[in-house]
Amino acid sequence: MRTLRSAGVPDSAIPDMGVAAVARRRVVVRDCARHSIRRRRMTGRAMQVICLIAVLIGVTPLVALVIATVSKGAGALSIGFLLHAPTPEGGGISTAIVGSGEIVAYAVALAVPLGLFIALFLFERAGAIASSIRFSADVMSGVPSIIIGIFAYAVYVERFHHFSNVAAGFALGVLMLPIMVRANEEAMRTVSVDLWEAGISLGARRSRVARSVVLRGALPGVVTGNLLALARGVGETAPLLFTVASPTFAMTLLIFNDATQPFPDAQQTAWGTALVLLTLVLILSVTARTIAWTLNRKTR
Amino acid sequence: MSDLIASLPPSPVAGSSVAGEGDDGSQALRPWRKRRRLPSSPLYAIVRWGGAGLFAALVIGLIVSIVSQSSQAFAHSGLSFLWSGTWNPDAGDYAGGTLVAGTVITTLVAMIIVVPIGLGISVSLSELIPRWLAGPLSTSIEFLAAVPSIVVGLWALLVLSPLFATDVEPALERLPVLGWFFHGPAYGPSVLLASVVLAIMTLPTVVALSRTALGGVPLADREAAMALGATHWQVVRRTVLPGARSGIAAAITLAVGRALGESIAVALVIGNRPAIPHSLLAPGATLGSAIVNQFAEASPGLGTSAVIALAGILLLLTILVNVAGQLLVRRRGGRRLLGVRGAVV
């Protein structure tokens, strides 16, 4: 049977001919018959206004949040704030910055290699095992981070009897892993099958083809995806709550602690830390997209 | 590529042709399953299977860990843990009913807020706003997704909560019909504030996924409606929105999943009263906020088990909702919802 699709007509040019779609068209005709063009245009304008109001309502919290963080946090920022350790009178947040960096480094050490390996597995293999792993990665990326924190507590803190940044890194790594896996696999699938087949047909081993063809071609997507997962991981609080020895060891925990303090200087520290965190996340996100854009441009 | 060619072994593919000569000279296809295995190094296989195995171990380990640690609480209270009464650790009363109710209420109110606004924004982005503005605007809404939840919680606690206490909540109390939902003293931290925070945090999800769904409606359908004399809004209402229904359903479902799991920002602004709120302005508690506040101090044994049982309920709810969302995303095929996951990250 020759269908429009098999004849090469793009999907967007093929109208839906299902019962429901046809019924909807009938409703359109009925609407046009019932109401004058003027009335229909007025309704349209009203809905336009409502939709644009929705945009304003939606954008306002973001703008307000950024303005508040920048204005209140800037007052706390100084070189001393970033470089000095906390003191009982206030001080800086250097231990939190270093601690966050350490925790994220542990998480990256766990999640990046493992993410690549699992993505390669999903790429190379089709079948029940692969699709169930893919599905569970999708579902795992939605698991609340607090539950992953509880898991890390049970696995690490209870067994080794001390809180540590390693446990926090483990929790964060488990959090970031499913996101990285899916992003890596999507990136690998963008590499044309023809290239892969060409490599295989030249007699190269699968690993060689994976290395030279797939990973090379997927590099922009992999880097972007991992950086975005990293940006998300940097901002997480819940996995660190039950695993870190002191709230001064992570920026997010410091904000969580200081936000509830009644003293203005503690709140000021919270805003300053929030500004540092927000800037870091922004830099990571922008870097990810820039790398993707640059490397993509080079392949064109 | 020259080193690749130079290292060519005798082609292993040569002997295993897909289309080969059959014994009787006919061009029969060899069964695909019987083709010779593609050459692969054992290390690569170990790497792949090791990775997959570790991942499976992590997933199974997580579920087993939560289930086994919560078994003590369920053994103690039975299934009534899920719906009955009070959470009072000092009295030894561990029951998750009020917390489940609180979770459902906050999520429901959050969806009531975010779905109309999110749909309005995505319709605007795909239909109304000129291309040169729609790009930056949607990037900035995605940036909202990147803002750490603790920063949103900080802002909500220190900026939004006083605002709510002094202006918003008294104003809501005076509304004609809906005012009933907003009776009672207004201190700031409340179910309403938590719902608003959840709405802010799930907005990018709804917008990104709906926008993709709206874009997936075939141009031909729009043109068909236009040819029948429909105005722009009629096209959107009668053709585009219905056509994107499953994508929008997926968007809402995944947003619900995200709202269920958000615990830090909610814990900061919900007021932490483990009772069913009699008004949206009253403080409440959700599963996530209760876990945040109670886990560290839960007494070993039944107390900890009860908190982990709450986590188990939350995990189950989240998995169910996420599975439903993923199935909805896949239902119309990946084509109509390209880039879904990239946008969600």
Next chain:
Amino acid sequence: MKRSRIAHVLFALAAVLIAPCWLSVANSAASPAATSAITLDGAGANSIAPFFEKVFYDYEQLHAKVTVNYSPAGSSVGIKDIQENTVDFGDSEIPMSASALAAAKGGTVLQVPVELGGVAISYNVPGAPNGLHLDGPTLAAIFDGAITNWDSPVIAKVSGVSNLPKLAIVPVHRADSSGPGWDLDQYLIATSLNWKLKIGTSKPSTSWPLPDLGEGEQLNTGVATFIKATPGAIGYVSFGYASKAGFTNAALENGSGAYVLPSSYTIGQAGAQATHLSATNFSIIDESGPSTYPLANFSWTLLYKKQANAAKSAALDKLFHYVVTTGQQQAKSLGYSPLPANVAQLAKTTLAELQS
């Protein structure tokens, strides 16, 4: 070949980042290496946090190789973490009960009194003076919902202030189990028959705080923030926080009928009554005296008698010796009171039992 160079750089960067992490993991998952630097992790009472922060900071300045981390997440967290043996020391405003001690996984727990502090009843009533006189029965009526407005005649009668504004009372309680909450409960049991009948005398209370009344906040900080932000609020806060936040506090009726404001001196007077202090006889609530504050308590550090190694045992011993001797000089300025001599002696004797 620029892309492969970028790939090589990224790979090298990743290796540089990842390799030391795996080394650290191996290092820390194994038993703590016998380097000369030592880290002591503690968790526990929120009320003692300002004192511990200052004293530990001073100690770290004097001993460069020692790092002390304290997580002020609440007394019950301290107790739980010591029971689970995930911290080196805990701290609790209420000593561990016999059943809690039995559940400790690392053996016998030593309880060392390290600080003397008090609980202020702070309120935010515009126009009200500092030091409003309140007695047990009135306070009980406020916290169980019997009195709902600041201009109630009952309050006017007890306090002697009759022009309090017509403002709803918002009682704020600790949503987590807390030392200050325990103190207030004991005080109300001792002074108000109504409270005893309605709430009961179980320790800790199983029916208070009432879930439907007022607002629940986490930790002293949450309560203090709420009081500061809400006109009409009244709550109980560790005096260290209340004094730093500049709250107006109530003058409470003590055992001899005097109305006493919390201060380092009056808290010290309560502590001086603890002539036979021990972990089982620790309450200094509702003591008598002309200037004795009725809501005071000692803070107890929890340590395992048998430590994992000699270095840790010595470090803990030295640290807490410092805390109960030189460290007490910081108490007054922070809103606490220096330990009475007999209590400091008890602390040193208990510390001497540390083994390794």
